[in-house]
Amino acid sequence: MAAAAPATGTVAQAEWLQRVGDNCLILGHRVSEWCGHSPALEEDIALANTALDLIGQCQLWLGLAAEVEGKGRSADDLAFLRDAGAFRNVLLVERPNGDFGQTLMRQFLFDAWHHEFLKALSDSSDPRVAEIAAKASKEVAYHLERSADLVVRLGDGTEESHERMQKALDALWPYTGELFMADAVDAEIAAAGIAPSPDSLKDGWLRTVKAVLDEATLAVPAEGWQHKGGKKGVHTEHLGYILAEMQFLQRAYPGATW
Amino acid sequence: MYAQLVKTEGMKSPEDMTPEERAFQDRIDRNEKIEPKEWMPDGYRKTLIRQMGQHAHSEIVGQLPEGNWITRAPTLERKAILLAKVQDEAGHGLYLYSAAETLGVSRDELLEMLHSGKMKYSSIFNYPTLTWADIGAVGWLVDGAAIMNQVPLQRTSYGPYSRAMIRICKEESFHQRQGYDILMKMCSGTPEQKAMAQDALNRFWYPSLMMFGPSDKDSVHSAQSMAWKVKMNTNDELRQKFVDQTVPQAEYLGLTVPDEHLKWNEEKGGYDFSEPDWDEFFAVIAGNGPCNAERLQARVDAWDNGAWFRDGLMAHAEKAEARRASARIAAE
Numbered sequence: 001m002a003a004a005a006p007a008t009g010t011v012a013q014a015e016w017l018q019r020v021g022d023n024c025l026i027l028g029h030r031v032s033e034w035c036g037h038s039p040a041l042e043e044d045i046a047l048a049n050t051a052l053d054l055i056g057q058c059q060l061w062l063g064l065a066a067e068v069e070g071k072g073r074s075a076d077d078l079a080f081l082r083d084a085g086a087f088r089n090v091l092l093v094e095r096p097n098g099d100f101g102q103t104l105m106r107q108f109l110f111d112a113w114h115h116e117f118l119k120a121l122s123d124s125s126d127p128r129v130a131e132i133a134a135k136a137s138k139e140v141a142y143h144l145e146r147s148a149d150l151v152v153r154l155g156d157g158t159e160e161s162h163e164r165m166q167k168a169l170d171a172l173w174p175y176t177g178e179l180f181m182a183d184a185v186d187a188e189i190a191a192a193g194i195a196p197s198p199d200s201l202k203d204g205w206l207r208t209v210k211a212v213l214d215e216a217t218l219a220v221p222a223e224g225w226q227h228k229g230g231k232k233g234v235h236t237e238h239l240g241y242i243l244a245e246m247q248f249l250q251r252a253y254p255g256a257t258w
Numbered sequence: 259m260y261a262q263l264v265k266t267e268g269m270k271s272p273e274d275m276t277p278e279e280r281a282f283q284d285r286i287d288r289n290e291k292i293e294p295k296e297w298m299p300d301g302y303r304k305t306l307i308r309q310m311g312q313h314a315h316s317e318i319v320g321q322l323p324e325g326n327w328i329t330r331a332p333t334l335e336r337k338a339i340l341l342a343k344v345q346d347e348a349g350h351g352l353y354l355y356s357a358a359e360t361l362g363v364s365r366d367e368l369l370e371m372l373h374s375g376k377m378k379y380s381s382i383f384n385y386p387t388l389t390w391a392d393i394g395a396v397g398w399l400v401d402g403a404a405i406m407n408q409v410p411l412q413r414t415s416y417g418p419y420s421r422a423m424i425r426i427c428k429e430e431s432f433h434q435r436q437g438y439d440i441l442m443k444m445c446s447g448t449p450e451q452k453a454m455a456q457d458a459l460n461r462f463w464y465p466s467l468m469m470f471g472p473s474d475k476d477s478v479h480s481a482q483s484m485a486w487k488v489k490m491n492t493n494d495e496l497r498q499k500f501v502d503q504t505v506p507q508a509e510y511l512g513l514t515v516p517d518e519h520l521k522w523n524e525e526k527g528g529y530d531f532s533e534p535d536w537d538e539f540f541a542v543i544a545g546n547g548p549c550n551a552e553r554l555q556a557r558v559d560a561w562d563n564g565a566w567f568r569d570g571l572m573a574h575a576e577k578a579e580a581r582r583a584s585a586r587i588a589a590e
Binding site: 025032044048049051052062075080099100150156249253257 | 321322334561566569571
């Protein structure tokens, strides 16, 4: 399948693929920070599994981004040798873990989007994109099932768990809008039939999110101000620290293979 | 492995045994498996709870030194492999807690004993992972030592423990290979990488030898555990086997085992080697290792900070059950 598509593509295509891959990489990194520190053994296992899926998806997306870019870089080069300004993930995924409720809520809000997004990619005009999306989609369906289930249980749990989940939702809500904001890159990708325009995914996302939050007895925040910048490389202060940690070995020992 | 210094009850001679105890020992001697609901001596049950609990705790505390490098793994592939491995360790903890529960102790009770310091975990996890090569050394040496102990435990007398061991051993051999593979890459890499690998071996060699527990002459609990087949080999037998297997692997990597007395002994068909510093071992067991306080605190914090999460899930389950009950009443 991959052979049928041209190896290299446009600048917008490479840029778009980096956005998709960087979301997986940075969220996978954040989730992996929980390793050994979760509130229950089952959660340690589930989070490691989620992180593993996301890192696996990132390898595929960044691998394709590197191929499309055609400058001889690898997925690892993209992950470990770009500075923060060249990262294209949305701000939501770099938000700090906070308490377990914030981590779960971030995961749920992202999973609900991720699921819509990957479903839509099954019709991509680029078979390589459709192929990765089909594989990732199975994993993400499970991520969503799990995070939605826990949001419901904790929202409708004790007074304290309800309060923590509502607080997490209110804090993260202003970072969800960026998932649906379209720019020139998105327009070019949509025109080429590679992916739908981000704003077209909002209704489906909102339906899922509202249904789950309703069952969780949590109040959906008002639309309000929405932060943006990640997709263009203007990040929060947090990303620099993530990269300082993640890229340490590659930066300290340039050219070494591991 | 991960079970060191497991206390057991005093060994009884056949004439001192009750008829029940005699019949039980006969079953063990015939290599029959003991299953959860069957009669067993109190001492057998207690010894197994201690041993399996210690083993389970070691799996979950063991996530910490390796988890320490997940966010700094040098490539995406290494990161994915390490994540998969640490996830396996948590899964091993889960099997073992479940197996221990068949003996009438809950996971929460076992965790309470870990958190209060009443139960231990393997001394090895109180050593820090300072470089990426340490992740290789942990896989190669620590998992290697664990396999050495766990392979015979697949034949242990307690059915649920034996079956857990069979599953765990399959995964552990993959873990050991990934550790060795990390070091292979580093040893054929830059001089800095090779130096890192040597340094990791220097720091992990003796702590790995300590994993098998004290020397047989000082191992007071072995005889009864071996009669019950909850322990299959002596500490020194396994340690010897481990050294014999590991030395050629170190040579293949081009690394030097940090023991000037290490020497092949033709007569015994194995290596002569230096004993680890047992004072250090007992100090680490007593809580004075480099990372004891941090490791235990991390586990206690995870538990305490997660109380609201577990309470929330319980409350929801109760609400859901109440709703189902009232729906049933309404329907009737």
